[in-house]
Amino acid sequence: MRLFQMSSPNASPIHHDEVRGASNMELGRQKDQDLPFFSFSTIKNATNYFAEANKLGEGGYGPVYKGKLPLEDQEFAVKRLSKISRQGLNEFKNEVSVICKLQHRNLVRLLGCCIEEEESILIYEYMPNRSLDSFIFDSSKKALLDWRRRFHIIEGIAQGLLYLHRYSRLRIIHRDLKTSNILLDSDMNPKISDFGMARIFGDDDTRGKTNRVVGTFGYMSPEYAMDGLFSEKSDVFSFGVILLEIISGKKNIAFFETDHSLNLLGRAWNFWKEGKSMELMDSTLSASCSSSEVTRCIQMGLLCVQERAMDRPNMSDVVSMLSNETIALPLPKEPAFLSQLSSTDADSSSSRQRHRSRNDITISDVDGR
Secondary structure (H helix, E strand, C coil): CCCCCCCCCCCCCCCHHHECCCCCCCECCCCCCCCCECCHHHHHHHCCCCCHHHEEEECCCCEEEEEECCCCCCEEEEEECCCCCCCHHHHHHHHHHHHCCCCCCCECCEEEEEEECCEEEEEEECCCCCECHHHHCCCCCHHHCCHHHHHHHHHHHHHHHHHHHHHCCCEEECCCCCHHHEEECCCCCEEECCCCCCEEECCCCCEEECCEEEEECCCCCHHHHHHCEEEHHHHHHHHHHHHHHHHHCCCCCCCCCCCCCCCHHHHHHHHHHCCCHHHHCCHHHCCCCCHHHHHHHHHHHHHHCECCHHHCCCHHHHHHHHHCCCCCCCCCCCECCCCCCCHHHHHHCHHHHHHHHCCEEEEECCCCC
16 A cells, blocks of 8 residues: 555535644544544655755744655655644644645645654655745756746746635735745656644635734735735735746845845836846746736736736736736836835835734745745
């Protein structure tokens, strides 16, 4: 028998109330439970006792390792909850309850978990090409992604988000979408990962509000960063930032930074207004791209990062615009977070800043995980 048995699409899901507390945490071993459980000793052997050589990376949750069993031919990724992580347990419970219900080719697959004594571990399919940020921001590797591959990645991310927002069993807002959470398989197909911060929406819900703002510099929408409001349009904003990063090969610098120069959104906006959008493009794409396609994608990115959530398209619109070049694009309005807040901006936003100071804010660096 193989190590991992994938869930049937019709199998019953894990419910939130099946996830117990940290001291006695079990994930409801009912008859309808189809998520495989593995012993900690099995995971230790598979990762060679969490050897440094097998370490793939580390984020706010904890370290991630590559694993493989001697008698199996399948590699996998092991995400181990750090004992010192403040939010790790909640992320773990949330990720298991959310992602085990999801099946889409542009979402990373959860293969199983390990819950034993103080250990909480998630087992995922292994992505040999790691994360998107390791390519597009690396001067020696970005040339491996020509325009055809980058456009394919943009389309895949959009399809994965559309599934989360509209077509999965649940309506899910990711809330932490960024290039380091887009993993690439052996064929460079993108898969959205890291659902620790995701929120489930009911059929009638359109937006939520939280006093605990979590996210990453440069990817959070203004309504979420300032007021804790999140919706599908929050993910759309993050997607727009990623789209512009993929095209430019540059990171977006959030307005919180001390550098007063324009960030990526500001540069994209200025180039577009001046009719010079192609100047934003990563120079390694010059031989492989269509200028009309790149310019159209930059305009789509700017539509996604507009200041007001109501002005942004939904992911269904984005997918249609990507797949049908005959659809006319509306003109974007000025994006949010063009640069460091100026003194005049500070006066107009002081009430929002005072509100924001009351929130419990957890924000990662722009470098991500």
